Amino acid sequence: MIQRITSVSGRAIPMRGNDVDTDRIMPARFLRAITFEGMEQHLFEDDRKLGGPGHNRHPFDVPAYQGASILLVNSNFGCGSSREHAPQAIRRWGIQAILGESFAEIFFGNSAMIGMPCVTAAPGDIGALMTRVERKPATVVTLDLQAGTCDADDFRCAISLPAKVREAFASGTWDTTGLLLDRYDEVKATAQRLPYVVGI
Amino acid sequence: MGQTLLKKVWDLHTVRQLPTGQTQLFIGLHLVHEVTSPQAFDALRQNGWTVPFVDRTFATVDHIVPTRNRQRPFLDVMAEDMMASLERNVRDFGIRFVGLDDQRQGIVHIIGPELGLTQPGMTIACGDSHTSTHGAFGSVAFGIGTSQVRDVLASQCLALEPLKVRRIRVTGTLAKGVYAKDVILAIIQRLGVQGGNGYAYEYAGDAVDRMTMDERMTICNMSIEGGARVGYVNPDDTTVDYVRGRPFAPPAEQFDRMAAWWKSMASDADARYDDDVEIKAGELTPIVTWGVNPGQSIGIDSRVPSPGDAADPKAVADALSYMGLEAGQPIEGMKVDVAFIGSCTNARLSDLREAARIVKGKHVAKHVKALVVPGSAGVAKAAEREGLDEVFRSAGFEWRGAGCSMCLGMNPDKLEGDQVCASSSNRNFKGRQGSPTGRTLLMSPAMVAAAALAGEVVDVRELG
Numbered sequence: 001m002i003q004r005i006t007s008v009s010g011r012a013i014p015m016r017g018n019d020v021d022t023d024r025i026m027p028a029r030f031l032r033a034i035t036f037e038g039m040e041q042h043l044f045e046d047d048r049k050l051g052g053p054g055h056n057r058h059p060f061d062v063p064a065y066q067g068a069s070i071l072l073v074n075s076n077f078g079c080g081s082s083r084e085h086a087p088q089a090i091r092r093w094g095i096q097a098i099l100g101e102s103f104a105e106i107f108f109g110n111s112a113m114i115g116m117p118c119v120t121a122a123p124g125d126i127g128a129l130m131t132r133v134e135r136k137p138a139t140v141v142t143l144d145l146q147a148g149t150c151d152a153d154d155f156r157c158a159i160s161l162p163a164k165v166r167e168a169f170a171s172g173t174w175d176t177t178g179l180l181l182d183r184y185d186e187v188k189a190t191a192q193r194l195p196y197v198v199g200i
Numbered sequence: 201m202g203q204t205l206l207k208k209v210w211d212l213h214t215v216r217q218l219p220t221g222q223t224q225l226f227i228g229l230h231l232v233h234e235v236t237s238p239q240a241f242d243a244l245r246q247n248g249w250t251v252p253f254v255d256r257t258f259a260t261v262d263h264i265v266p267t268r269n270r271q272r273p274f275l276d277v278m279a280e281d282m283m284a285s286l287e288r289n290v291r292d293f294g295i296r297f298v299g300l301d302d303q304r305q306g307i308v309h310i311i312g313p314e315l316g317l318t319q320p321g322m323t324i325a326c327g328d329s330h331t332s333t334h335g336a337f338g339s340v341a342f343g344i345g346t347s348q349v350r351d352v353l354a355s356q357c358l359a360l361e362p363l364k365v366r367r368i369r370v371t372g373t374l375a376k377g378v379y380a381k382d383v384i385l386a387i388i389q390r391l392g393v394q395g396g397n398g399y400a401y402e403y404a405g406d407a408v409d410r411m412t413m414d415e416r417m418t419i420c421n422m423s424i425e426g427g428a429r430v431g432y433v434n435p436d437d438t439t440v441d442y443v444r445g446r447p448f449a450p451p452a453e454q455f456d457r458m459a460a461w462w463k464s465m466a467s468d469a470d471a472r473y474d475d476d477v478e479i480k481a482g483e484l485t486p487i488v489t490w491g492v493n494p495g496q497s498i499g500i501d502s503r504v505p506s507p508g509d510a511a512d513p514k515a516v517a518d519a520l521s522y523m524g525l526e527a528g529q530p531i532e533g534m535k536v537d538v539a540f541i542g543s544c545t546n547a548r549l550s551d552l553r554e555a556a557r558i559v560k561g562k563h564v565a566k567h568v569k570a571l572v573v574p575g576s577a578g579v580a581k582a583a584e585r586e587g588l589d590e591v592f593r594s595a596g597f598e599w600r601g602a603g604c605s606m607c608l609g610m611n612p613d614k615l616e617g618d619q620v621c622a623s624s625s626n627r628n629f630k631g632r633q634g635s636p637t638g639r640t641l642l643m644s645p646a647m648v649a650a651a652a653l654a655g656e657v658v659d660v661r662e663l664g
Contacts, residue, residue: 018515019393019493023629027636028608032264032278034238034285036346046636076394079427079493080629081608082329083236084345105397105429106329110345164221164361171220175347177247179218180355184252187357190215190226191253196319196450197228200457 002172005115008097009142010069012152014130015059020073021080022107026089028081039085040092060093064137072130073100075123078107087111097143099150099159101126112165112174119143121150125157145169202468204365205434206400209340209465213323215357222359228322229339230352231308232259232295234286235610236327240350241289251293253356258317259290259297262307263610267573267600270300279611293353304447306576306602309333309544313417314578316446320435320462325352330544330626332423335432336416337439338465340400342429363430364398364474369405372482377661379554380415381546381624381644383407385487385497387419387479388426393495396428399474402467403433407481413442414550421545422626425494434466486660488531489628489642491519496628497642500659503528522630523639524618532657536622536641538615539570539652540633541597543607543625546645547575551624552583555649556591558663564596565655571598571613573605597652609634622651 030042048058059065071090077100078086087110090098096116103111103118111118121129132155133139141152143159145166150159161169168174180187191197215224230253237259244251251257264279274280283300290297298304304311309330312318320338324331329343348358370383387401401423408416416433423431433439440459443449450458485499496519498504504520506527507513520527525534541547541555552574564570572592574580580602583589589599606613607625614634615621621633621640628640641657650660 017518018512021493021627021629023608023627023632027631028610029634031235031610032276032282034282035242036239046631049636076397076427079393080329080424080627082327082331082343082345084239084347087345102394102397104394104427106343106345106424110347113345113347162361168220168222173218173220176218176222176359177351177354179220180224180351180357180359181249183216184355186215187224187226187252187355190213191356194212194226194228195458195461196322197256200450200454200461 003115004172005117005169005174006146007142007144008070008117009140010096011067011138012070012072012133012141013059013065013068014072014133016074016130018075019079020077022078022083022086023080025078025086026083031083031085036085036088036092039089043089043093067094069094069096070141070143071095071098072126072133073098074126075101077103079104082106084110087114087116091116099126099143112168113176115174117145117161117169119145119159119161121157121159129155129157201472202470204402204467204471204473205338205432205465206340206363206365209321209323210362218359222361225323225358225360227325227352227356227358228256229317229324230257231312231324231326232257232349233263233308233328234261234282235263236346237289237349238282238285239346240353241293243350244353249354251295251353254294256356257295259286259295260305260308260311261286261300263604263608265300265603266611267603267605267613270601303577306578307544307547307604309421310548310575310579313337313413314576316443316449319443320439321465325358329424330421332429332431333417333421333544335420335423335430336413338432338435338462340430340432343424363400365402366396366399366475366477367402367404367473368477368479370403370407370479370481371405372407372480374407374481374484377646378484378486379644379646380411380418382484382487383479383481384419384422385494385642386484388422388495389487389497390479391426391477393425393493394427396423396426399428400430400432401426401428403431408433409436412550413438414548417548418545422494425626435462486644486647488647488657490523490525490531492522492628492630494626494628494642498531500532503530532659534641534657535620536568536651536656537619538621539564539568539648540606540621540623540625541645541648542573542575542605544575545626546624547573547579549579549582551645552579552588555645556588558646558649558660559595559597559653560591562595562653564652568652568655570596570652571600573600574602576602606633608632622648622657624648
């Protein structure tokens, strides 16, 4: 079944901070499971447990943000390990798209593979949107991937997604296996011209 | 106009342009390990797919394996389950596998090169971000997630976007006590943890030309810590000599022709780069991380920053508070509880030799727990032949079996509470070494050895 993704709309959850790594998002000890089921139960587990006196409540534990479908982040989100468990847990928690200043490359690709667009906007716009959502968590945010806009009440800013990735979401080919299996003869032909495959 | 190695390898492996505009790239070597593959194999079963290129696929176990008691079933039920799952998957799909009882077992990024599986001019993928290590051979190696592991198993291909290339020339001579680890930490410090986003890093310059393959692997390994998914060094005689004679190296009668092809894949002298950076090796000192990402580092004789002087004061304040450091204090003299010599970054024979040279005839400080985890069973055996295990044991180190171990604490080797660990690994993220409040100081293996002896961070150059 082809799922085309051209826009995402819903309440948002702001999570401030740069360089949030995938060990933060999903601590390694939870990678010992052989399925992704229930991964969302451990999302940001260490950060959330470290809360308490002197700490603000983690955004994922704030009641007003429950049910949000868009995650707002700052720069280099998802750096570090290639563990797909990180975007899987975010997606399974209910997030359908992430809007941020920038994303680590492997995280960006892993998210795309599971149908969760990571779109970028200017730092000033991200900050303004975060503040707006913090003041009014019921704000509905709409990301129009095709038009390249983010709307929230009377707030509007430009968002961007590389054209090829946007096209993959729009055509429902973000899960690439089907495409890659399509022309097996061409794959074999490529292998046959590699010196290390056929000898020299 | 000349071409870069990245461009040559990319074009050679391009199957076609996909309708989305992405490139379908053939993967010449797929390395598989236990942690990021079970869900991928499940997807193959559900869809009735097979692995068409089993001869281009190779599996091992490294992340979850205990380094002390390796008896099956493992005490950790989840680890046992994961291990059994990989054993079943490689059997069902006919994939070559080196298991725990195999003399060739080890960290996937250490055994690939060691066995001669990793070769110049290849595209390589593995469900692990440190796959960039293999770029040391002049291959183009990608860390991938589980859905992409599924794609490579089923189709031997990835859908990717082309990368820009930044050449990083390391020129001049490293001072005594300054190592490849310090070079890559300096590069990340200068270019930032996301500076490499969208780039492949080509490491060049006379200092890299003179480096051994072990040193080049250390540098390429941490490319991802600078945001670059791919890092590589052009193949040369050093590369060819390393591969020659290894179990999976090209057969002798083809070897010289293959070596000529490898060298022809190196970037041309007149290749154009999207960016060019020079690092002066002579200016580098031993480097230690003080914070919670690999870019937060300083020279051993410097002081940790103050939030007020930083571009991101909140990040610096948060990191200092997590690490228990005062703004402006020297890093030298910081007390360490654990010393870890291991990981795909620095657990090769040359790393162990250098650390052993420093600890020989001495003893670790009373309060320090110190362990050496060789990168592979092969490294362990070679080290034992030279008596390095005895040097470490006499100095008070534990000598363990091969695996990823305390780099990420997925096996029983973990920090406890807020222990401080001097570590030869690659990541100092919060909680990285298995304790949610554990603290990591990244440094060269020699610096870890020196810290283990002193019980605190010291300058290895002063030990002679």
